[in-house]
Amino acid sequence: MLQTHYDVVIIGGGPAGLATAIGIASDLLTSNMKAKILLIDQRSKDHQRIGENVPSDISVLLQRLGVESEFSKGGHEPCPDFASVWGGKELLYNYAVVNPYGHSWRLNRHSFDLALVNKAKALGAEIVWDTRFIETSRRQQDGHIAYELFLQIDSQETRSVKADFVVDATGSKASFAKGLNVKKTLDDKLIAIVHFAELEQPHKGKQVRIDATNNSWCYHTLMPHQKVMSMLITDPSERKALEKDNYHAFKTRLAKPLWVGDKAQEIEVTDESYHTYMINSGLLEQVEGENWIAVGDAASSFDPIAAQGIYKGIKHGIFAAEVVLAKLKGTEPQINYGDMIQQDYRQYLRNRAHIYQLEQRWPDSEFWQKRSK
Ligand SMILES: Cc1cc2nc3c(=O)[nH]c(=O)nc-3n(C[C@H](O)[C@H](O)[C@H](O)COP(=O)(O)OP(=O)(O)OC[C@H]3O[C@@H](n4cnc5c(N)ncnc54)[C@H](O)[C@@H]3O)c2cc1C
Known part of the structure; x- marks a missing residue:
């Protein structure tokens, strides 16, 4: 009250x-x-x-x-490295594109x-x-x-x-x-289109994967409790086209980048959902x-x-x-x-x-x- x-x-x-x-x-x-x-x-x-x-x-x-102490018991998982295809075709490990401090955590947000x-x-x-x-x-x-x-x-x-x-x-x-x-x-506006899902089969992957295309970048991670998240970051002008027909163009775009695309195709998932976030x-x-x-x-x-x-x-x-x-x-x-x-x-x-x-x-x-x- x-x-x-x-x-x-x-x-x-x-x-x-x-x-x-x-x-x-x-x-x-x-x-x-x-x-x-x-x-x-x-x-x-x-x-x-x-x-x-x-x-x-x-x-x-x-x-x-x-x-x-609550954090240590929270079921969060370490993220030992990042794998990125960024700035060239070569795959780079532990490249500090995202996190300059090394070992990060994948949170159990709940x-x-x-x-x-x-x-x-x-x-x-x-x-x-x-x-x-x-x-x-x-x-x-x-x-x-x-x-x-x-x-x-x-x-x-x-x-x-x-x-x-x-x-x-x-x-x-x-x-x-x-x-x-x-x-x-505001100095920039972006959108993030995000795909959440649960894995059909347990997977031990711990890497975060990042990839770039000519007009976006993508991110893929396995999370605690066998959840998986893929996201595409691009200009807001792309939103309508990417969301159309149950996110058809988004799914196609995500399958294209070599590194994230391979990973996203490799795993079988259930309980899928799609969300769009505005980022200012x-x-x-x-x-x-x-x-x-x-x-x-x-x-x-x-x-x-x-x-x-x-x-x-x-x-x-x-x-x-x-x-x-x-x-x-x-x-x-x-x-x-x-x-x-x-x-x-x-x-x-x-x-x-x-x-x-x-x-x-x-x-x-x-x-x-x-x-x-
Ligand atoms: C797609 C995406 C991926 C991201 N990934 C990461 C990541 O991996 N790592 C990371 O560190 N950050 C990430 N971020 C950023 C991160 O989510 C935010 O920076 C962080 O949540 C900010 O915390 P906050 O408490 O300031 O705001 P928020 O977490 O946004 O919390 C604001 C709260 O205010 C409440 N609220 C808003 N308006 C009202 C109102 N009028 N009345 C009452 N309540 C209200 C909302 O319900 C919300 O709960 C990501 C963001 C996006 C969009």
């Missing part, structure tokens, strides 16, 4: 929102302070999230959140998300699913700015709660910040303001070639929690959160350009040329 007033409301229960909730709640507990923290998400508790590859040094962040949810709850944060943030109004309250948040519960009932501090963890749409007229500068690479013009802060994809969203989205979301959550705690305690934060987000974003743009520049087989292809700058 929602209360009428909270010290902190976090909108969005992805990795960034949950890490922020854990960061705030665990510090409050050790400081013997009390504050009411609410996290809401428009999705249901069991919604299957996208993103399964995380770099090895995520363990450092999970340790800070106090969930490293247990990963559950570990974060359970930790946040155990520390005292209230989590409410099926609750969508619609809009906000700013209010003057005891000499400071607070927010009234209008929420829709179970797609029916509408009600409002008051928040002294709001965390925008709504993903790349940054719905709360946009409601305050803060703009997001961009940075919010202002990532914090009076009694609000944006985290994860809401603050800055990356091309999936970076494979950094989950890591970045958790990192933002940990640092944003310090800003929120300073506010609750009436102290100054020890970090410059806005500078950190901007520096990370500039680094990401340099890395992204470097990765796309490596592929020079199609000098006339707009897909590759415009992302190499």
Whole structure:
């Protein structure tokens, strides 16, 4: 049952929102302070999230959140190497196209998300699913700015709660910040068409496979619990044609690239489904303001070639929690959160350009040329 007033409301229960909730709640507990923290998400508790590859040094962040032992029991599988056909016909192993830190993990997303949810709850944060943030109004309250948040519960009932501090963890749409007229500068738009399936026969493959075509790149991975995922990343203008006739053109395109195509054909699968995701690479013009802060994809969203989205979301959550705690305690934060987000974003743009520049087989292809700058 929602209360009428909270010290902190976090909108969005992805990795960034949950890490922020854990960061705030665990510090409050050790400081013997009390504050009411609410996290809401428009999705249901069991919604299957996208993103399964995380770099090895995520363990450092999970340790800070106090969930490293849950992670070790979570059924995640190591990913010993990447095999890519990128920049030439030759197959390259362990090539740091995606992950500069070596050994990464293929997540069991269900247990990963559950570990974060359970930790946040155990520390005292209230989590409410099926609750969508619609809009906000700013209010003057005891000499400071607070927010009234209008929420829709179970797609029916509408009600409002008051928040002294709001965390925008709504993903790349940054719905709360946009409601305050803060703009997001986009430097690229892509689509990802994704095929999920279950393997008919157990398979021990552990590699992630990446391949490039003249106007797209593809990714194939076996995941924990005998699941398999193949995805094609391309320009949004291709969407209609690829989705037509039950994704016929997508299936044909995925079968073409030598490396991913061979792998996708080699295995027998069941329980197949296809999904299209919009991907915006961009940075919010202002990532914090009076009694609000944006985290994860809401603050800055990356091309999936970076494979950094989950890591970045958790990192933002940990640092944003310090800003929120300073506010609750009436102290100054020890970090410059806005500078950190901007520096990370500039680094990401340099890395992204470097990765796309490596592929020079199609000098006339707009897909590759415009992302190499
Ligand atoms: C196809 C694809 C593949 C990817 N693969 C990887 C990968 O392998 N590794 C990786 O690290 N990253 C990957 N990413 C990126 C990764 O998914 C994101 O960067 C990461 O999930 C961002 O976390 P977040 O918490 O900021 O946002 P999200 O995970 O997007 O969570 C935002 C949450 O906010 C909720 N929400 C949104 N609006 C509202 C509202 N109005 N009211 C209430 N709730 C709301 C949503 O329901 C959602 O649960 C991939 C992305 C795509 C599209």
